[in-house]
Amino acid sequence: MAGSRIGEYFAVTNFGESHGPAIGCVIDGCPPGMELSAEDIQKQLDRRRPGQSRHVTQRKESDTVEILSGLYKGVTTGTPIALLIRNEDQRSKDYSAIENVFRPAHADYTYYRKFGIRDPRGGGRSSARLTAPTVAAGAVARKWLEKNLGIQIRACLTNLGGIPLAIKDWSAVDENPFFTADPQKVPELEAFMDALRKSGDSAGSEVYAEALGAPAGLGDPIYRRLDACLAYAFMGLNAVKGVSIGDGFDVIGARGTENADQMNTRWENDFGSNHAGGILGGISNGQPITARIAIKPTPSVRTELDSMTVDGENVRVSTKGRHDPCVGIRAAPIIEALFALVLMDQVLAQRGQCGRIG
Amino acid sequence: MAGSRIGEYFAVTNFGESHGPAIGCVIDGCPPGMELSAEDIQKQLDRRRPGQSRHVTQRKESDTVEILSGLYKGVTTGTPIALLIRNEDQRSKDYSAIENVFRPAHADYTYYRKFGIRDPRGGGRSSARLTAPTVAAGAVARKWLEKNLGIQIRACLTNLGGIPLAIKDWSAVDENPFFTADPQKVPELEAFMDALRKSGDSAGSEVYAEALGAPAGLGDPIYRRLDACLAYAFMGLNAVKGVSIGDGFDVIGARGTENADQMNTRWENDFGSNHAGGILGGISNGQPITARIAIKPTPSVRTELDSMTVDGENVRVSTKGRHDPCVGIRAAPIIEALFALVLMDQVLAQRGQCGRIG
């Protein structure tokens, strides 16, 4: 079915494969009247772009975005905004060696089982490269949210391979190759990554994300709740295996008296705490909306592992070529983009049904 | 917007409020030709029904389902199946006392902020009572999945208020009031719950769920992935704050070589482990699909907490009346139902696009 669309009002349809001619997306439903330039989008794409440090994939892509439609004199017209990114560093090598081999823990096997055919070139459609159009669309949403509602969205790495990273300094996040807000830990992370690369292994990670300034009232129970939509978006990101809102899995051992966010006018936003992560009953309450995302180690490792061929033969496979030893490192801008897409969709939904925001 | 529908192909629209005349749902898209009776549905509703032990809400509802449409001579015709459950134990008391008070950590505040109006009777639309129609619809889906594809879905409580519960004996799950597969722990759980009720507090919990026998090939990347849809469904359930697939948050500290599920024909289903929880690249791989769900303590506690009125006055509020001190206790059948709805939708999607299952 048509699973490459996210959002109902601010509907983004993603297309492309890792080594095809181009990737991109179409945004259908963007409100008219907003100034928008390729630079607005490029700025976010550049944050996600590969090859910016030795700790990520060395694929060389400029990820230059072209806006194909939806603007007149630099302003959105309310019509679909198509965004195009040409692939530049598709290696025209012979893929026949891996064409019939399933790389273990990759999506090779499942794409084949689903479709009966798969594009083996760099993972084809299952490549993390397809997060670039998501980031591009998210850049449009976040600009609108920031300009019209003052919403700020941000994310940072909070754990790399078991090393916990504090949230000390948000201004540091874009100043280091790990998107961490714990800049003193950068040398430790660099050493960890260097050793990891050397070992040919890969590592998991955790990202924390939050939206500040989101109005109360976003979310459409009983199913299309704000938390459900965030979980959908985040869990749908490559390599993500867990999503939590607010206190997340810590609520299991908590008591109601301590988990309840009490209300009183003496507190900012009227709430004395934020265990709920800004969402009650699936609807935003005006507090910061907070989430944590668990990202598995990329299955691309140089160590040989057991696997199979299309024809059911047992083989040993190791992943050569360019890849991220920790896909979570570049995840922060992608998660911010998904966050923006979800909020944008809910803002338009809320305006449609209730004629108000918040 | 229209947020009370789940599923695109097997589309379920839920309606009702806790103390309105009735609750129910309409299933649009059920395949024709399946035998279906009210008993098939009632069986699952009875598992979720309140008042079955002293550890859950004492509200008395028979939750009797009536099938209003979609059957001819006991067989589904492919047309919408409407399911109706009359509310029986709405207390016709005067709600004016709490009409203008937001119960802390409840959805009272957010519904009011979203809609500018809310039904205060028993939580109105935000009540967990609305999970009954979900269970009813899920019963239809799971019957189809079991009959046509041999899929088995099951869930059990794995943590209650900090007490870990092992998965030792699935046959015990329906034989104790806690849906635990660790029957030796039942006395401890009973003592815990008795003390909890006495203290007027509430507790969090965790549920584990799995689907056995699901074919490979379910899931629609890049957004409408199977894991994304499961996360959407589970996170959208009342009180859920975290969802994970497979190893979940444990992947953060894992290495790629250990997290990868290697493949070899010597293993059942061809896989040697199941860290991925049966989903690779958002598509099922034929292994058991596994998930964990973190459920917060219900905010309904007898202890007084700070809160506010609609008019912004500070008040102290405690929750009287009937409620579940641990909403996770009755969550297993609901989560199973959501699991079934997600799988069913993906099965029909897969059959539509690819003309095959698995």
Added chain:
Amino acid sequence: MAGSRIGEYFAVTNFGESHGPAIGCVIDGCPPGMELSAEDIQKQLDRRRPGQSRHVTQRKESDTVEILSGLYKGVTTGTPIALLIRNEDQRSKDYSAIENVFRPAHADYTYYRKFGIRDPRGGGRSSARLTAPTVAAGAVARKWLEKNLGIQIRACLTNLGGIPLAIKDWSAVDENPFFTADPQKVPELEAFMDALRKSGDSAGSEVYAEALGAPAGLGDPIYRRLDACLAYAFMGLNAVKGVSIGDGFDVIGARGTENADQMNTRWENDFGSNHAGGILGGISNGQPITARIAIKPTPSVRTELDSMTVDGENVRVSTKGRHDPCVGIRAAPIIEALFALVLMDQVLAQRGQCGRIG
């Protein structure tokens, strides 16, 4: 698939069969804050109700609607509004005689071919009885449109079996059994219908419908245009074979200079004519929105016709039992309801994307 829903924002899901226990619908997405009573809906249902003259089916149904959800103290809360109508005059006769026979020109054959099973009782799901929930949902939409935007929707019969009916007096429409605005023709229509019934035949008809006061700006090109959505709704009504907007099929022979609706401030609504029927480029222009709908003779005739059985045997079939010899007679209130549903959906869509109406 899920084809029993109309609308995306004001989403109405219809259920039921002609001779099942009940029919009804769920409205998901209704704006909060509107006073609504069963009487508001009943008023429209009563206009469509069978058995009100000798010229329509004699089935006796009170079509009493029950509102199951979505209201608090008589005001919409923004949550789903479920509407239930119990079937009362299902005749519990033996249907085995017609169970395996396809009535010619009915949907019996196609339902069977689609689903492999069909409910033969009174046409099952394909019965025009299922327009009652549409009328009920439309009553909610039209109340909102009238109250909030001053939109008036009305329809009348403009042709009955070849007898053209002028639009002379809208106030007469609800005062005669034919919904004609040409009251002098009523005796001729009565004579025509009496003769038609006597002959055992049935007749076609045409309905004209218009919306007054709809704001400019409704419609979502390039596919989900206002005219496209109207055509979808009207063509989807039982027995409809043609839909036109504005001048409709007369445009075929027209010239651009005469068909163009010129604009000048001296004219009301700024337009000097309304060949376009109030829609340009798929978007409303603030003029009356006008449509014509062609309705075929009901295939239920007493004359014997050639047909087949499920097993491919040739048979002769005549339709006994109760039916409308001209289904168009009762179509006006249904078409008004569909008109309201389409406009309502577009109003919420417009408010969502553009934050304004008109």
Added chain:
Amino acid sequence: MAGSRIGEYFAVTNFGESHGPAIGCVIDGCPPGMELSAEDIQKQLDRRRPGQSRHVTQRKESDTVEILSGLYKGVTTGTPIALLIRNEDQRSKDYSAIENVFRPAHADYTYYRKFGIRDPRGGGRSSARLTAPTVAAGAVARKWLEKNLGIQIRACLTNLGGIPLAIKDWSAVDENPFFTADPQKVPELEAFMDALRKSGDSAGSEVYAEALGAPAGLGDPIYRRLDACLAYAFMGLNAVKGVSIGDGFDVIGARGTENADQMNTRWENDFGSNHAGGILGGISNGQPITARIAIKPTPSVRTELDSMTVDGENVRVSTKGRHDPCVGIRAAPIIEALFALVLMDQVLAQRGQCGRIG
């Protein structure tokens, strides 16, 4: 909202403006395993391409399509197929003269009222140029339908400006510039068009379309019926003001005994006539599916007409520049494409719910 998508299973999202950098579409949900080349698509685009005779717009566009994604080794993979067509003949003239003027009977006014902004260059988004991506997507659908189900779709002009055109010879349709199956009339049509152009006026037209070989069982009552979806698609095409199925508006004066398509095994497809146009109760019956589409004269005329500016000033406007004096001339391939898109979507829907076709 997101109105630029057609289809739910075979979902096509259209983007672009007449004078922007590019137009195109993304097809989400195409079944895997079909051979597809740019030539397959180009062939259909070439039939619609402007400038092929003196009777249509002289804009010079090669309409060369590039397939950006969704193929591997020339075979569809089940992932989104993005199609790109660069605009080549955007005239970089100064549009400021018409920027604030609404061309009468064009969509200028309504786009402005909807969005508060419009792209005046060549009609922007409302240009018939945007039918090219529709044709491209339709080419993919029709190839699949033809290859897998043997469905043939064809359309021809049946009236040009009041001149009726018979359906005598389908093989002639692609051999004359008018897509008429009445080749003897070509000289008359040429003379008519020459005079029309000379007069500066424009003319209406009618197109007939049919699908042969479509299986019984397509269509999703009660709203998403096959006829409703065809009406939606056709009425949503630029300049269309009327759509009919089968006998269409002729049913108004017909009797049930004559309008009924009787069934008997002695007839091909079991039916003795096809007044219903192949659709009963909203579901295909296996007969040819037939439709007629009324197309208004383009509002682009050289004659001066009354109109207004954005600021409410009265002006006289005539349309200079390139345009089609009869937009219906090039409509046949577009209508065929829309026909294919609707059928394709219903085929996948049917396969999803019922697991069978027909």
